[in-house]
Amino acid sequence: MRLYFAFTLLIALATTASAQQQLRPDVSRNGPQLGEARTQFIQFGIEITAKGGSVNGLICTVPVPLDWPEQQIRVVAEHTDDEITKVSYRTLSDTVKQMRVELAHLDAGKTAKVLVTYEVRRHLMTAPKNTDELRIPAKPGRDLRIYLGPSPYIDSTHSKIRKLAKDTIQDKQTDWQKVEAIYDWVRDNIEYINGPIKSSYQAFKDKNGDCEELTSLFIAMCRANKIPARMVWVPGHCYPEFYLEDADGKGHWFPCQAAGARSFGAMPEWRPILQKGDNFRDPDRRGKKLRYVSTFLTGKKRAGDGSPSVKFIQKNVGKPPKPLF
Numbered sequence: 031m032r033l034y035f036a037f038t039l040l041i042a043l044a045t046t047a048s049a050q051q052q053l054r055p056d057v058s059r060n061g062p063q064l065g066e067a068r069t070q071f072i073q074f075g076i077e078i079t080a081k082g083g084s085v086n087g088l089i090c091t092v093p094v095p096l097d098w099p100e101q102q103i104r105v106v107a108e109h110t111d112d113e114i115t116k117v118s119y120r121t122l123s124d125t126v127k128q129m130r131v132e133l134a135h136l137d138a139g140k141t142a143k144v145l146v147t148y149e150v151r152r153h154l155m156t157a158p159k160n161t162d163e164l165r166i167p168a169k170p171g172r173d174l175r176i177y178l179g180p181s182p183y184i185d186s187t188h189s190k191i192r193k194l195a196k197d198t199i200q201d202k203q204t205d206w207q208k209v210e211a212i213y214d215w216v217r218d219n220i221e222y223i224n225g226p227i228k229s230s231y232q233a234f235k236d237k238n239g240d241c242e243e244l245t246s247l248f249i250a251m252c253r254a255n256k257i258p259a260r261m262v263w264v265p266g267h268c269y270p271e272f273y274l275e276d277a278d279g280k281g282h283w284f285p286c287q288a289a290g291a292r293s294f295g296a297m298p299e300w301r302p303i304l305q306k307g308d309n310f311r312d313p314d315r316r317g318k319k320l321r322y323v324s325t326f327l328t329g330k331k332r333a334g335d336g337s338p339s340v341k342f343i344q345k346n347v348g349k350p351p352k353p354l355f
Contacts, residue, residue: 060164061282064100065154068300071106074129075145075343080136083336088133088329091314092342093305094119095148096127101303104149113142122312123176126305126323138336147347150302155285157295161206164274166257167281174273177258181309182321184246185231186253194234195254209272212251213286213294220244222289241289245270248288249308261308263322264301265344271306
């Protein structure tokens with residue numbers, strides 16, 4: 031799988047923390063059930079060095095994790111060098127959080143760094159026992175509509191994908207069975223092969239792809255059947271989740287493993303969720319639609335300025351650092 035970064039990315043992520051049972055947030059009996067949890071301590075940040083002269087007017091953005099029903103986040107330590115002008119946070123589409131770092135000036139040879147350490151508690155997930163009453167939403171709200179149309183590399187309106195999607199579910203009785211039929215079709219017919227990124231239609235045509243293509247094709251077929259679906263991104267991998275409502279009209283997002291061991295409506299995954307979704311607009315990258323919100327650097331360059339050497343940091347630190355308070 032490919033995660034896209036404008037500059038050098040340092041990743042040293044391992045799930046070495048011992049598994050432990052944790053207090054669990056409330057979940058509906060009709061939605062995914064939370065199982066055992068594992069706690070990790072992960073640093074996110076940026077390190078900038080001015081080479082060949084001073085640098086001026088830099089803006090860097092770094093995606094950082096959010097709370098989800100299956101994941102709880104807590105900041106346990108943070109460090110900001112004096113040279114950093116401003117650190118702020120914002121969310122995009124309510125499913126991606128960005129740390130935004132502003133650096134007005136950095137003298138030649140100097141280094142400025144921002145590091146934030148998160149405690150990330152991630153739960154395993156299992157499917158509900160009774161799925162017969164789960165339904166495709168009849169009147170999806172505005173917040174779901176983005177997960178019903180095409181996205182970058184997700185060709186949900188392509189005529190051949192629409193026909194395939196309809197044919198795949200035509201003899202299924204329940205809506206859960208319809209989604210599972212799509213899931214099994216993708217896994218049975220698309221061979222897992224690593225390669226350059228391609229669209230869901232191209233993966234269908236080639237009959238192969240990696241976790242991004244298998245996930246994209248599953249999502250495209252769901253959306254063609256008016257089933258909300260979206261991508262979930264974890265370090266080095268992605269998988270889809272789909273949305274159904276229970277008999278009370280309450281909606282639930284259910285995960286499944288498009289590439290890897292079969293897991294439908296459940297997720298045996300410890301890696302932290304970095305973001306969810308596949309169709310974003312970043313205010314610092316105007317005019318571009320993003321399927322994944324990567325790290326990003328932009329800024330002014332004046333005559334005589336040096337060049338910034340940038341390291342985007344994402345690493346497991348194994349144990350909690352010194353507490354904030």
